[in-house]
Amino acid sequence: xxxxxxxxxxxxxxxxxxxxxxxxxxxxxxxxxxxxxxxxxxxxxxxxxxxxxxxxxxxxxxxxxxxxxxxxxxxxxxxxxxxxxxxxxxxxxxxxxxxxxxxxxxxxxxxxxxxxxxxxxxxxxxxxxxxxxxxxxxxxxxxxxxxxxxxxxxxxxxxxxxxxxxxxxxxxxxxxxxxxxxxxxxxxxxxxxxxxxxxxxxxxxxxxxxxxxxxxxxxxxxxxxxxxxxxxxxxxxxxxxxxxxxxxxxxxxxxxxxxxxxxxxxxxxxxxxxxxxxxxxxxxxxxxxxxxxxxxxxxxxxxxxxxxxxxxxxxxxxxxxxxxxxxxxxxxxxxxxxxxxxxxxxxxxxxxxxxxxxxxxxxxxxxxxxxxxxxxxxxxxxxxxxxxxxxxxxxxxxxxxxxx
Ligand code: IPM
Ligand code: MG
Numbered sequence: 401x402x403x404x405x406x407x408x409x410x411x412x413x414x415x416x417x418x419x420x421x422x423x424x425x426x427x428x429x430x431x432x433x434x435x436x437x438x439x440x441x442x443x444x445x446x447x448x449x450x451x452x453x454x455x456x457x458x459x460x461x462x463x464x465x466x467x468x469x470x471x472x473x474x475x476x477x478x479x480x481x482x483x484x485x486x487x488x489x490x491x492x493x494x495x496x497x498x499x500x501x502x503x504x505x506x507x508x509x510x511x512x513x514x515x516x517x518x519x520x521x522x523x524x525x526x527x528x529x530x531x532x533x534x535x536x537x538x539x540x541x542x543x544x545x546x547x548x549x550x551x552x553x554x555x556x557x558x559x560x561x562x563x564x565x566x567x568x569x570x571x572x573x574x575x576x577x578x579x580x581x582x583x584x585x586x587x588x589x590x591x592x593x594x595x596x597x598x599x600x601x602x603x604x605x606x607x608x609x610x611x612x613x614x615x616x617x618x619x620x621x622x623x624x625x626x627x628x629x630x631x632x633x634x635x636x637x638x639x640x641x642x643x644x645x646x647x648x649x650x651x652x653x654x655x656x657x658x659x660x661x662x663x664x665x666x667x668x669x670x671x672x673x674x675x676x677x678x679x680x681x682x683x684x685x686x687x688x689x690x691x692x693x694x695x696x697x698x699x700x701x702x703x704x705x706x707x708x709x710x711x712x713x714x715x716x717x718x719x720x721x722x723x724x725x726x727x728x729x730x731x732x733x734x735x736x737x738x739x740x741x742x743x744x745x746x747x748x749x750x751x752x753x754x755x756x757x758x759x760x761x762x763x764x765x766x767x768x769x770x771x772x773x774x775x776x777x778x779x780x781x782x783x784x785x786x787x788x789x790x791x792x793x794x795x796x797x798x799x800x801x802x803x804x
Pocket of ligand 2: 688691
């Protein structure tokens with residue numbers, strides 16, 4: 401029987417979500433932070449990608465290095481081309497060398513891919529195709545996308561304070577199946593000779609069963625509530641999805657399971673998001689609902705994600721895109737990537753303490769009032785990507801100084 405524990409998720413004692421706990425942010429760090437000789441070594445593949453990707457990855461890399469060193473962890477980083485930058489360099493969005501480096505490493509941290517320049521490329525030459533090939537190649541079928549409203553950023557939410565306050569949702573998105581990968585797909589002509597484009601939404605039993613188990617395990621480590629989102633009033637693939645989720649539910653009698661049609665779920669997410677704890681859904685609904693959930697938190701620039709398979713390295717990336725309009729201007733919010741690095745430590749390597757250091761540092765930086773443009777509000781300090789990174793580093797560091 402598959403379980404989240406086999407999902408390259410090392411056993412963890414804390415809650416299975418990245419809720420930042422302000423209570424701990426000023427506590428002295430433990431003595432272990434003074435570790436001078438690294439006792440653990442991990443290899444990380446960095447895929448900066450396009451647009452703001454390189455800027456946010458550079459910040460996250462430094463944060464990862466520092467937080468790791470304080471816990472006796474040493475990283476070796478290998479940067480590889482991916483997305484549009486790989487297209488420009490070698491003509492494909494996911495070079496073989498990049499995939500094999502990723503497969504051989506302990507975890508993969510991705511910035512963002514895509515940009516206007518490649519928007520009109522043929523499908524196999526799109527940066528997005530490279531990302532899908534990477535997910536498929538690493539077999540990372542379970543995508544965890546937490547959307548937590550931080551008290552510091554509640555005013556950045558477009559929803560009313562009383563609606564947004566305290567929201568803490570985990571979207572578990574199936575990532576390597578469904579309409580993104582289903583066959584047949586393509587372009588053609590119909591019976592009347594009219595041009596058509598078509599895709600197939602298809603799920604096999606093993607695909608629904610394994611993502612359902614991850615979702616039930618995830619809910620169990622959170623508040624024990626799981627909502628499965630589908631379109632079972634119309635689509636056969638969704639009727640089948642619901643049938644399998646209900647079958648797997650028998651293994652998890654302690655979890656309160658509900659089902660919701662996707663149109664209603666989209667509406668409920670802005671009407672009363674606090675009703676949700678863990679959501680499980682297919683690839684395309686998860687793509688859409690996770691963007692929507694991210695906005696409740698104030699900015700898509702804050703949200704990390706973890707993509708995990710049954711074995712092998714996980715893939716960690718911010719939910720946001722490459723934002724070509726602000727690329728190279730030092731305006732990007734690096735926190736989603738920094739928090740993805742924390743997820744890498746927690747879910748990818750089982751390095752819970754180092755992850756917590758990063759989460760606390762992000763919280764402290766926000767407490768000090770530093771904000772990038774996307775989360776800026778009157779009375780806070782507007783900073784660029786680099787300065788935000790430096791402030792996070794200072795906060796990671798100050799946890800050591802408290803001990804010294
Ligand atoms: C995401 C993105 C990707 C997706 C794109 C870039 C292919 O929107 O990670 O949510 O659709 O999965
Ligand atoms: Mg998306």
